[in-house]
Amino acid sequence: MNNFTFYSPTYFVFGKDEENNAGKYVKRFGGRKVLLHYGGGSVVRSGLLDRVKTSLKQEGLSFVELGGVQPNPRSGLVYQGIELCRRENVDFILAIGGGSTIDSSKAIAAGTVYEGDFWDFYMGKPVTKALPIGTILTIAAAGSEGSPDSVITKEEGMFKRGASGEAYRPAFSILNPALTQTLPPYQTACGITDIMAHLFERYFTNTKDVEVTDRVIEGLLMTMIHEAPKVIENPNDYQARANIMWAGMMAHNNCCGVGRDQDWASHDLEHELSALYDCAHGAGLAVVFPAWMEYNMHHDVMRFAQVANRVWGCAMDFQHPEITAKAGIRAFRNFLRSIGMPQTMKELGGKEEDIPYLAHTAAYGNGNNGTLGGFVVLQEEDMANIYRLTL
């Protein structure tokens, strides 16, 4: 196990109707003038936005609004948000939505108090200062509600890039599983895939003697496998939604990623897919991650056999561990298919002839030096090979 620090100071408020306490928490964490940031019509149509406004008014808080966040949130709206916050002297940002809305809120929070272009943070500058952020989560997936991370797409060129810093950790996050019940099965499945990907990115490590984090990751993966079929069958299953939502937070606040090298190549490979084809992040991961596993399995067959045996219940083949390892990858593919996720790049609108561009951008974009990943260090050619496995 490596030395590490772990810091997760977000105040989590979990359960039914808790969005009605939003005003109380904004006040508790120092907000006086709030930007309400959200996406499309569902937050409005469902009455959620009105309930939050009522809660703010009850606490005597004033607010301005900025809707219109898209999946794969864009830099254009971030610039608008920054201008609005400065003009209106906003001192607190309340994100109402999923990972995209939260990520957009984080970018606005940092950009408002920064003299330069907020995009600097997405080109590698550490985020050290930002307005405080609260979130009301409407989709279990991103983990952005407890993480120090944000991903934004720059419209010029459709570059999708990440930024990170402790100032990006939300002061509070309200997680009401009932708010996720209106999500259609496809988006629900995308969220489930994303949560599992966050766990796998941490699981595949070269660091030895990390039993405690291995076991927690495995437990969270088994939770997803156990609960996902329930919500696909019955989107109104509050209890299954609740289990998935808390697993999503734990998957990404890094309590199970500490003390170990992590990989994250699959996320980088996926970001190129959703930037170019504007597909859902989870759908892109469903295509890329099993291919990444297949391509890299021989780097550490026993680690793949371990997850196959412990998580997927595949019998251990002690004479041929690679049989078990492969069975685990197959089980993951079968699971993804069972919840309605795509299997191939073509289903996302991808084309074989784009692969050289995708691999090159993945390798050299975002200030990368030509390689991706920590478990296996991928060269541009490996990236192209992995994309090819998804055809």
Place this chain on the structure above:
Amino acid sequence: MNNFTFYSPTYFVFGKDEENNAGKYVKRFGGRKVLLHYGGGSVVRSGLLDRVKTSLKQEGLSFVELGGVQPNPRSGLVYQGIELCRRENVDFILAIGGGSTIDSSKAIAAGTVYEGDFWDFYMGKPVTKALPIGTILTIAAAGSEGSPDSVITKEEGMFKRGASGEAYRPAFSILNPALTQTLPPYQTACGITDIMAHLFERYFTNTKDVEVTDRVIEGLLMTMIHEAPKVIENPNDYQARANIMWAGMMAHNNCCGVGRDQDWASHDLEHELSALYDCAHGAGLAVVFPAWMEYNMHHDVMRFAQVANRVWGCAMDFQHPEITAKAGIRAFRNFLRSIGMPQTMKELGGKEEDIPYLAHTAAYGNGNNGTLGGFVVLQEEDMANIYRLTL
């Protein structure tokens, strides 16, 4: 799953040599005049205290000292600490030691800024204000390094009581597994037992649909079962110590206890044992907890079968689940014996004729109303029966 809030703002610093950064963290969290609080000679003899002092001096911080914390920390030393802190205008308490030292530090931290008797907090008054606390942990066990809890023994009558409040969460905690390598096997095993007890107290719940926290608890229990034999065989196994230490934190910061009713009767029953016989907390738990399980198994046989199957690897008997449930309890007893823990009250110096007193104090002490526990609500007679099973 129940509604809940989760807040764990402690900054954790984990790994080799990190105690040399103590001064840096005290400063970061606002300390200027520090009370160094510790127990017996090992902190001094090992050179740890000197390293910490050097680190404080490097940051220009001044300090006073109070040693002498005993296992089952006493109120007398707390009163001394409060007086010292007031006289010296101490604004930060740095605990160097295990759960006892941290718990004593918490009591001093609250008592220093409270006009009344600090014991009020241990009679049920919520702790809302305390000096900031840092910890340098030398034993993996208590979880006090990340928890809002403290337990103190009042010398008049040897009453052992707990207090709780967010102000008791340490600002930072330094966890260096190497510092635990000098612990003798018996104390190490006591710590391991305590960690597992923290997990079981949360596991045995009547709340339904808590798969995510079930799975995390199970993962942490399996970690303990996997790592414990290594440190018992080789106390210098840094990696096993590291896994146990992080599991100990996760077992007790409540990330795996949220959204579910918990039990805690075994802890209350144990507190009476260690208060009367001055035995180690973990040793008392090793005696009480399996008896509690045996006594209450029929309340929810399937829950006991689940842990037996998932954690202890007992084959599920689908026709007679109670066979599996019992096998799990037996496996726990065998495990405790294998790490050198006592099995009976007699080994702790307990006597059968004390049982009525123990049961009565457990039932009616600490402001209790005659019952203990949440999974099964125990009456005084049940408590006596459980003690009797430990003879």
